[in-house]
Every structure is written in structure tokens, then in C-alpha cells.
Amino acid sequence: MKKHIKHDPQACSKKMLPIQDALEILSGKWKLPILVALMFDVKRFSDLSKEIPRITDRMLSKELKDLEMNKLVKRTVYDTFPVTVEYTMTEYGRSLKKVIEALGEWGEKHREKIMSE
Amino acid sequence: MKKHIKHDPQACSKKMLPIQDALEILSGKWKLPILVALMFDVKRFSDLSKEIPRITDRMLSKELKDLEMNKLVKRTVYDTFPVTVEYTMTEYGRSLKKVIEALGEWGEKHREKIMSE
DNA sequence: CAGCATCCTCAGTGATACTG
DNA sequence: CAGTATCACTGAGGATGCTG
Numbered sequence A, B: 001m002k003k004h005i006k007h008d009p010q011a012c013s014k015k016m017l018p019i020q021d022a023l024e025i026l027s028g029k030w031k032l033p034i035l036v037a038l039m040f041d042v043k044r045f046s047d048l049s050k051e052i053p054r055i056t057d058r059m060l061s062k063e064l065k066d067l068e069m070n071k072l073v074k075r076t077v078y079d080t081f082p083v084t085v086e087y088t089m090t091e092y093g094r095s096l097k098k099v100i101e102a103l104g105e106w107g108e109k110h111r112e113k114i115m116s117e
Numbered sequence C: 001c002a003g004c005a006t007c008c009t010c011a012g013t014g015a016t017a018c019t020g
Numbered sequence D: 001c002a003g004t005a006t007c008a009c010t011g012a013g014g015a016t017g018c019t020g
Helices: A009-026 A031-040 A045-051 A059-070 A098-116 B007-024 B031-040 B046-053 B057-069 B098-115
Strands: A071-079 A086-089 B073-078 B084-089
Touching: A009 A031, A009 A045, A009 B031, A009 B046, A009 B098, A031 A045, A031 A059, A031 A071, A031 A086, A031 A098, A031 B007, A045 A059, A059 A071, A071 B031, A071 B073, A086 B057, A098 B007, B007 B031, B007 B098, B031 B046, B031 B073, B031 B084, B031 B098, B046 B057, B046 B084, B057 B073
Parallel strands: none
Antiparallel strands: A071 A086, B073 B084
């Protein structure tokens, strides 16, 4: 029933934009590792650098800026010498957890599916 | 309480791989538009080409191959002249719908959040 | 310590023309 | 119709060295 309904591709495109926003925010090689690293603890720049294998300072800096712009991560500067900077996942950032879990669960099943040929 | 629990970054990395698999499968400029186009209807190559603005044949072909490799899409060739090829979303492909919806819902809220500054 | 500036490489994508 | 072949371009990301 209702097979005659026409699915407007334009309407679909409107739905697509937020999906692509979300994908873009998680896209790139380092966003997820950084978010995971900040999921449980506040970390400093050098902590993240050590904890995330092979990331360069340049990329860490750039990705943290992106995440900060999207309000997923908060940057706090302390007036010490040399300066200390702490990165925290915001409460809003934690709202991504559900999405990430959904991705993870599907990915898990996908691994099984593909491995079993 | 339980603040003293140490969160093993190695354990986290293991969790991360399937998440990144899922992200990779949806990554790129055209995967989502193609999946959306096939969500409700079987389509032929030229249908998809028309329906997805600005996609080139080259990319359409490549992305369809990727999706087929991941068993999200099925390719059926009909022995007509010239040949006819149909692309269908598999049942398995539909299992992505929940994930995509999760992304979409978060993306929706994110738009509001960012727009409201 | 927490980055930035510079230069470089390459995978992803686009443009165009061609084919079974 | 349903692609493939070829070339060209761009931007993500890497390497290295420098700085407040």
C-alpha cells in the first residue's frame, strides 16, 4: 500500500544537508581520535599529542580549532609560564556520543558481514 | 565516585575501528546522495546520473562500485541492447537507515545551535 | 609548552573524450 | 546505455623548523 507515493528528491536533499553536516564534523583522519581522547578526561595539548599516535602538531592544532568552532571542545588558557592550555569536551560535545555509538554498532556488524564474505 | 578508573586508550582504539569503518563507508562527496536516491526506488545508471546534480559518470561509477563491494547496493545487468543495468539498495543497505537518521537528527540540532551563535 | 610558517606529496575529484 | 581512459587540479595531510 501507498506504493504510489512519489518521493520528492528535493525534499530528500533538504534532509541530506544536516546529515552531511554531521558527517563533515566527524570527517578527517583525526577528529574521532581526538574526541575519544577527550571523552573521559581533560587533556593538554601535549597530552593529546602523546596519546594520539602519529598525529602532528599541525593537524592536532587544526582539528582542535575545528572542534572548538563546532562547540564540541572548549579551550582554556592558564596564565602560567610557559602557558598551559586545557582542552575539555563540552556537554554539547557529549551529545555526539549517541551518534558515534550508532556508527560503532553498525560498523561492528559490518565487519562481521564483510569478513564472513 | 569511580573517578580513579583508568580509561585504557588501547581499548578505546579497538572501539574506534568499526566507527571509522562506518564513517569511511559514508565518506566522500557522493555516497549519501546515491544512497538516498536508491532508498525508495530501483534506479538505472542514467537515472542516478540525472537525479544527482553535478555528479560525473566517473564518480557515479566508482561510488556505486564501492557501495556494491560493501553490499549496500546490488547491481543487476539485463541482457538487452543496449544493456540495461539496475541498481537496488539491499536489505542490508537499509540497515544503514538508523545510522543515517541518527546523524541527521544530530545534524539538525547542530544547525540550530550554530545558527543561534 | 603550545603552537605557527613553510614547503611538499598524494589521494580524491573534475573535465573531456571515447567504447562495447 | 553504461560505463572506461586519460589528464589535470585541488585540498587534506605530512615533514621540518621556528617562536612567544
